[in-house]
Amino acid sequence: MLVSSTLRGGLVAAAVAVAALFLLPTPSAHSASGCKWAHSHPESTSAAKIRSATLCLLNKERRKRGLRALKSNRKLRQAGQRHTRDMVRKAYFAHDSRSGSDFAARIRRTGYGRGGGYSLGENLAWGSHDYAKPAQIVRMWMKSPGHRANILRGKFREIGVAFSLGAPQRGVRHAATYATEFGARY
Numbered sequence: 001m002l003v004s005s006t007l008r009g010g011l012v013a014a015a016v017a018v019a020a021l022f023l024l025p026t027p028s029a030h031s032a033s034g035c036k037w038a039h040s041h042p043e044s045t046s047a048a049k050i051r052s053a054t055l056c057l058l059n060k061e062r063r064k065r066g067l068r069a070l071k072s073n074r075k076l077r078q079a080g081q082r083h084t085r086d087m088v089r090k091a092y093f094a095h096d097s098r099s100g101s102d103f104a105a106r107i108r109r110t111g112y113g114r115g116g117g118y119s120l121g122e123n124l125a126w127g128s129h130d131y132a133k134p135a136q137i138v139r140m141w142m143k144s145p146g147h148r149a150n151i152l153r154g155k156f157r158e159i160g161v162a163f164s165l166g167a168p169q170r171g172v173r174h175a176a177t178y179a180t181e182f183g184a185r186y
Helices: 047-064 074-090 103-109 134-142 145-151
Strands: 002-008 011-017 118-128 158-165 175-185
Touching (some): 074 158, 134 145
Antiparallel strands (some): 002 011
16 A cells, blocks of 8 residues: 655645555565665564665665655654554554644654755555565555655655554554655755
């Protein structure tokens, strides 16, 4: 399941795409070459390694198109981490939390963008078994127009990569729920 949203000038545009995971081909060792831990399952690898692999894969897609690499930002990661944890704990999957807070409000609460202008975006995804691995999550995002647009938006300079073990629905095992929070301050 994938969800993407971008905030520009106070307007929120959302694109939702549902991925039929059983239709996706299995991961290829060559698809993520150069990004260590890209085919590691979040249950068996440290959070730092999963975040590193995800950022590596996203920046690899940007470099292919001549775009500047995104830099990791602690505040953006904090906003995403809180949201993935909340979605898994409360079994929902959306940009807006159960309390009604949208991704921009969550990011602003961390202090990101305070005192100036900013542009924000968010991609969400979750998968189980092999589809919980960074290579598959990024692959699904790149096949979805809204997610791809956020990943390849040249204006974005910073990112927070976050994930929580578990699915945003009950009864799914060996899963991970991801959030990438994109930002640019100016």
